Amino acid sequence: MVSLTVNGEVHDLDIPDDMPLLWALRDLLGLTGTKYGCGIGQCHACAVHLDGVAVPSCLMPAASAAGRQIVTIEGLGAGGLHPVQQAWLDEGVPQCGYCQSGQIMAAAALLAADPAPDDAAIDAAMRPNLCRCATYGRIRSAIHLAAKERVS
Amino acid sequence: MTAQPLSRRSLIQASLAASGGLCLGFRLPGNAAARQATPAPESGTGSEPVAFTPNAWLTIGPDDAVEIALHKAEMGQGVMTSLPMLVAEELGADWQRITVRNAYGDPAYGSFGFQFTFGSTSVASSFMPLRIAGATARDMLIAAAAQRWGVDPATLATRDGAVIDRAGSRSASFGELAGLAATMAPPANPPLKSPAEFTLLGTPVPRLDAPAKVTGAAIYGIDVMMEGMLTAVMLRPPSFTGAVRSFDPAPALAIPGVRHVLEIPSSGPDVTGGIAIVADGFWAAFSGRRALAASVEWDLGPNAAQDTSSLIETFTALAMQPGPLAFADGMAEKAIARSTKTLDATYVTPFLAHVTMEPMSAAAWVRPGAVDVWTGTQGQSFVVMQASAIGGVAPDQVTLHQQFLGCGLGRRAESDVTGDALQISKNLGVPVKVIWPREEDIAHDFFRPMSVQRVQAGIDSTGAPFAWIHHTVADSAGITRFPTFIATGPEGDEIDPFQSAGLTESFLYAMPHRRIESTIARSGVPVGFWRGVGETQNIFVAESVMDELAALAEADPIAYRLANLADPTRAAAVLELAREKSGWDAPAEGIGRGVAIADYGGTIVAAVAEVARTDDGSVRPVRLVIAADCGFVVNPDIARQQLEGGALYGLSAAMGERVEIAAGGVAPATANLDGYRLLRFDEAPIVETWLVPSDAAPSGLGEPAVVVVPPALANAIYALTGERRRELPLG
Incomplete structure (x- = not known):
């Protein structure tokens, strides 16, 4: 039995030791906002927050996340949109949208650690997240916008 | 249940089914969803609260909600927003009351008899039918109000989801009029607004699908x-x-x-x-x-010994021989010998995977x-x-x-x-x-075909293009899976038109002698349709060769293209826009610039790529300027999204993408995202997009930018380094 704290709720799950966190979230908890893209940590469509840090959930066994604070896209905005989600709408980022949960989780974790990131910091934080629609330019603008909104 | 066409009148009767504010949307017998519809009552007095469904595209509920049918797949290109805008504009709807449902099965939704989303055609093919659908509903609502108020319909109009008296004295919401409107005769030729009257079309309406896509609520x-x-x-x-x-x-x-x-x-x-x-x-x-x-x-x-190098060898041998004729103008073979200067170049483009983010x-x-x-x-x-x-x-x-x-x-x-x-x-x-696990998704894709293309070309004494023989060798999706796409060439050969796309009728340049040959390779590697399709290989080659000819003629690449356009009407403006916005005429230290232009499905698109040397000596793209004329732009922000994303999708392919074939399948090294290299965030240059203002009928934007970026990039590398790159990827 693995005890996971997801978006503030505790879930006790009877799962095999090697089941990645991604599939526990999707198949057992029905949190399908976190996406499968490659299964090898190369696209970060599956990024979630683990104690506030964005990590790919496709490689990490769920068991190793036990007792830690897991936040998914569904739990990001407490009762509304997180400033990063609002900035995504303001800049018109999503196209197909599939990777955007992971992008938003990565950006939110970046801004939590660095409230006013420069382009180099954004590059470093966002490099792991692939977007096949190539919305990269608008993601950069949206991160800058969210940073500005937070400061003002 | 039998499938049979319904008259317009019976469609309207059927629409009365969705009554009491429960807006079920319109269902035609002949598709499965019809089974879910309530049987239609045969009467409608026009007084009870009912929904109004004048045609397959929309339903107006008594609660004023307007539900619009989406017959195209929302895959990022924005049709869930841009297509309902067409209906809502003519209807005079309140955009805040629009909902969209995915629709299947009415013959009205078809293209060539099929409901299918392809080829950057959704807006172009929907532009008139969806506006007419909205205008039809508008006129029926107006007719209902005119009857109720006992006035001339010409004194009425629609605005923000209501029929209003032009004098401003009266108004009734669409929902109030829905039941009566359903009994009105549909107009034969409802008038459409002129672009000057548009209030919704041409504006950057936010995408309806965006909120669900930032909260994780969107279901794939x-x-x-x-x-x-x-x-x-x-x-x-x-x-x-x-x-x-x-x-x-x-x-x-x-x-x-x-x-x-x-x-x-x-x-x-x-x-x-x-x-x-x-x-x-x-x-x-x-x-x-x-x-x-x-x-x-x-x-x-049988193909277990196949690998990339054996395939390139086979394709190259075929390319060196004359091939089946796809297109001919003049006497190209003889003209090559009469040219002042000539080139003979062979280009190679690799198999590519789609790698949709959702496997x-x-x-x-x-x-x-x-x-x-x-x-x-x-x-x-x-x-x-x-x-x-x-x-x-x-x-x-x-x-x-x-x-x-x-x-x-x-x-x-x-x-x-x-x-x-x-x-x-x-x-x-x-x-x-x-x-499908990602490894399966790449290993069993229908790839963009690999191609080997040989071009022999010559210029005359003035430097103008004089002769061009172009032989493409590639596999064909049509030959095994879509035989209706296979055509007969001028000499009776089996031709896959995708294989010569961009090189025949839509080729932009004038020259007296041109011959396009295309050989279907039949390698057994499964191939399909990859965003940009045949043009993604052929325009890379053709626009690289135009650059080679400009160099032979010692001409500026943009000036050379401008001078040799077959029809400068739209293409010259697009090239000039790209020249101006890129600062082409002001050279920048350490920067190489390259240009490319194409006609993709009626959209004229040009790219200027800028490359610079990095500290480690490699060359990297630093800026892309895209100019396009796609006719009237329904939603400028979605249009820009498509140009930005298309440009970088093309760049991704040009820089790093390549499927390696080994032992008759995909080599494990390129079967997942560690080895199949997609463009990443920090590798994406600035993309600037510019649209030519136009009131002409719209053409597509999903694919055009994809096809011009690879040649613009190769031409920029040539400008910076003097090295002509004829094999993709370039990174």
Whole structure:
């Protein structure tokens, strides 16, 4: 039995030791906002927050996340949109949208650690997240916008 | 239930079914959804609260809600917003009251008899029909108000979801008028607004799908869940011509949660059979797949020795011979000999995978007399025909539940994964969702064809292009899977028009002698339609060769193109816009600039790429300037999204993408995202987009930018380094 704290709720799950966190979230908890893209940590469509840090959930066994604070896209905005989600709408980022949960989780974790990131910091934080629609330019603008909104 | 066309009148009667504010949307007999509709009452007095469905495109509820049918797949290109805008503009709707439902099955939704999303055609093909649909409803609402108020309809108009008296004295909401409007005769030729009258079209209306896509609420095919559903993954042979010889299911069945291991036959040409591992969830199925892999013996088939270098060798040998004629103008062979200067160059473009961010996925439930399919597909009609065939039911017993597509890119025009889901569900009798692991998704893609292209070209004494012989060698998706796409060349040969796309009628330059040959290679590697299709190879070659000719003529690449356009009407303006916005005439230290232009489906698009040397000596793109004339722009922000994304999609291919073929299949090194290199965030240069203002009929924007960036990049590298790069990828 693995005890996971997801978006503030505790879930006790009877799962095999090697089941990645991604599939526990999707198949057992029905949190399908976190996406499968490659299964090898190369696209970060599956990024979630683990104690506030964005990590790919496709490689990490769920068991190793036990007792830690897991936040998914569904739990990001407490009762509304997180400033990063609002900035995504303001800049018109999503196209197909599939990777955007992971992008938003990565950006939110970046801004939590660095409230006013420069382009180099954004590059470093966002490099792991692939977007096949190539919305990269608008993601950069949206991160800058969210940073500005937070400061003002 | 029989499928038969309904008269417009009976459509309106049928629409009365959705009454009491319960807006079910419109269903035609002849499609599966019709079974869900309530039988239509035969009378409508016009006084009870009813919904109004003047045609297949919209329903107005008594609560003023306007539900618009979306007949194209929303795969990122924005049709869920841009197409309803067409209806809402003419209707005079309140945009805040618009809802959109995915629609399937009315013949009104078809293109060439099929409901299908392809070729950057959605806005262009919908521009008139959807506006007429909205205008029809508008006139019927106005007629209803005129009758109720006893006034001349000419004194009335619609605005923000209401019919208003032009004098401003009266108004009635669409919902109040819906019941009466449903009894009005539809107008034969409702007038359409002029562009000057548009209030919605041409404005950057925010995408309706964006909120769900930033909260994780958007549901894609891979996310579908239901009671009793099992999850399957496939294990297919490592080679394209392979098949299962034998396997032992025991190791897979030993994994907790694995329920079934089934052999699944091929569901169509170029699709291998395989083994389905069916389990309670993905992880158990995927673990079962790993356990099974060790126990399977494959027959690799006749092409097991094939690899990239042997294929390039074969294709190159073919390219050096004369090939089947696709297009001819003048006497190109003789003209080459009479040219002042000539070149003879061979270009190579690799097999490419689509890598939709959402790996292939679909759910199906096959049961006696009914089949349901949940997936995101570009080929709605094809999936329904397939479900009917595999499920052994009539097409009107199939219900397609269209979901969001985690990219389409041409990959979701195929129906191999739905074939898996249907076959497995048919076997087991329960709902089954199939998810292809990424390795399977790349290894069994329908690739952009590899091509080897030889061009012999010459210029005359003034430097103008004089002769051009261009031979493309590539595989054809049409020859095995879409035979209706195969054409007959001028000399009676079998020609795949995609293979010479961009080189024949839509070629932009004038020259007296031109000959296009195309050989269908028949390598056995499965190929398909990849965003930008034939032009993504051919424009790379043609626009690189134009640059080579400009260099032979010692001319500026943009000036050379301008001087030799066959029809400068629109193309010159696009080139001039790219020149101006890129600062082409002001050289920048350490920067190389390259240009390319194309006509893609009626959209004229140009790119200027800028490259610079990095500290480690490599060359990297630093800026892309895209200019396009796509006629009237329905939603400028979505248009820019498509140009930005298309440009970087083309750049990704040009810089790093390549599928390596080994042992008759995809080499494991390029079968996942560690080895198949997609453009990453920090590698993306600035993209600037510019649209030529126009009131002409719209053409598409999903693909045009994809095709011009690779040659612009290669030409920029040449400008910076003097090195002519003739093989992709360049990075």
